[in-house]
Amino acid sequence: MTAVPFSLPYLGMEEQQALAKALEQPVVHGNGPTGRRVQQRLSEWLDVEHVLLTSSCTHALEMAMLVLGIGPEDEVIMPSFNFVSSANAVVLRGGQPVFADIRPETMNLDPKDVVRKITPRTRAIVPVHYAGIACEMDALMELAADHDLAVVEDAAQGVGSTYRGQPLGTIGHIGCFSFHGSKNITCGEGGAFLTDDETLARRAEIIREKGTNRASFMRGQVDKYSWHSPGSSFVLSDLLAAVLETQLTKRKEIQAGRRKVWEAYTRALEPLARASKIKLPAIPEDCQHNHHIFFFHVPTPELRPHVLDALSEAGIEATFHYVPLHTSPFGRTLHPSDDDLPNTEHYSHTLIRLPIYPQLAEDIEAISRRVAEVVDKTVHLAIAA
Numbered sequence: 001m002t003a004v005p006f007s008l009p010y011l012g013m014e015e016q017q018a019l020a021k022a023l024e025q026p027v028v029h030g031n032g033p034t035g036r037r038v039q040q041r042l043s044e045w046l047d048v049e050h051v052l053l054t055s056s057c058t059h060a061l062e063m064a065m066l067v068l069g070i071g072p073e074d075e076v077i078m079p080s081f082n083f084v085s086s087a088n089a090v091v092l093r094g095g096q097p098v099f100a101d102i103r104p105e106t107m108n109l110d111p112k113d114v115v116r117k118i119t120p121r122t123r124a125i126v127p128v129h130y131a132g133i134a135c136e137m138d139a140l141m142e143l144a145a146d147h148d149l150a151v152v153e154d155a156a157q158g159v160g161s162t163y164r165g166q167p168l169g170t171i172g173h174i175g176c177f178s179f180h181g182s183k184n185i186t187c188g189e190g191g192a193f194l195t196d197d198e199t200l201a202r203r204a205e206i207i208r209e210k211g212t213n214r215a216s217f218m219r220g221q222v223d224k225y226s227w228h229s230p231g232s233s234f235v236l237s238d239l240l241a242a243v244l245e246t247q248l249t250k251r252k253e254i255q256a257g258r259r260k261v262w263e264a265y266t267r268a269l270e271p272l273a274r275a276s277k278i279k280l281p282a283i284p285e286d287c288q289h290n291h292h293i294f295f296f297h298v299p300t301p302e303l304r305p306h307v308l309d310a311l312s313e314a315g316i317e318a319t320f321h322y323v324p325l326h327t328s329p330f331g332r333t334l335h336p337s338d339d340d341l342p343n344t345e346h347y348s349h350t351l352i353r354l355p356i357y358p359q360l361a362e363d364i365e366a367i368s369r370r371v372a373e374v375v376d377k378t379v380h381l382a383i384a385a
């Protein structure tokens with residue numbers, strides 16, 4: 001029985017060759033010829049006007065809050081069932097993250113709770129497309145328009161997914177991508193800032209280049225560049241852009257492999273879902289997703305450690321997902337009350353993620369059978385006890 005690690009990047013000879021070639025180029029810093037080529041390619045693929053490669057999605061989110069001028073007194077609504085980056089981006093500007101609840105079928109923001117959290121201080125909403133499955137963007141965009149709010153999509157997990165045919169990251173005013181080693185398409189660490197808005201894009205390119213207009217200088221629009229606004233260094237090195245370029249070439253192969261794994265798990269676990277032993281996610285009709293995460297829910301929080309242990313003993317490295325931000329040591333200092341996010345609190349404690357990456361595709365029938373047997377037995381024993 002071979003052990004199945006939780007996550008593996010899909011990197012090979014092609015990336016090695018691309019990196020070796022990139023090391024021989026005269027430009028290895030950021031926003032060089034390779035980076036600009038990758039930006040152009042992403043822009044065409046996703047049909048979005050401006051793509052700025054960044055050193056991470058965390059940095060793209062920080063850029064978003066800088067570009068929007070978020071500051072003290074400002075509130076930004078986001079899920080508590082979330083990674084830390086969007087909350088940090090707001091806190092670093094002195095703003096207040098406001099946590100809204102999720103819908104259990106998708107673990108995504110519940111627009112009904114977002115409405116309840118809007119105050120005169122609200123400036124933006126950050127929908128997080130969990131597992132690469134889109135949030136209810138029509139409802140959220142309508143809310144944003146009604147209340148004059150910006151929408152910053154945290155599409156870290158949603159590269160290649162769509163909502164009603166439109167790529168995630170291109171629906172809100174700003175979209176943020178991640179190319180971290182754990183994501184579908186990776187260059188180790190990396191990200192992108194996406195927007196169709198010319199004004200936001202111009203501000204963003206200055207912020208990304210230490211507050212200078214170096215990007216205009218590089219385009220030959222000005223004869224020298226200097227300091228124009230607060231900023232930082234958020235550019236992706238051309239060395240990593242070369243790896244990213246190769247990954248984009250392998251995109252379909254990566255997607256096909258992940259899809260095969262996702263579908264095999266679903267087939268193997270469906271009988272358990274029908275018997276109410278577990279709950280599988282419901283993919284809304286509007287959402288075409290990139291199979292970034294395979295998750296399911298066990299019936300009770302108490303059961304989860306037993307199922308994770310049993311899977312681990314069977315050589316399958318499964319794991320949980322997120323400690324809700326409002327219950328985290330730092331989040332507790334920000335959140336006024338800790339009892340108003342019932343779905344977040346319950347379902348973050350019953351969620352299990354299984355390993356998913358293209359390298360598993362070949363053995364996935366045997367692996368998914370093993371998973372189903374272990375889960376079935378553990379849940380059954382617990383219910384009987």
Ligand SMILES: *Cc1c(COP(=O)(O)O)cnc(C)c1O
Binds near residue numbers: 056058059
């Ligand atoms: C991975 C991830 C991030 C952070 O991405 P980095 O590129 O590692 O900074 C942010 N938000 C979500 C939802 C993520 O999954």
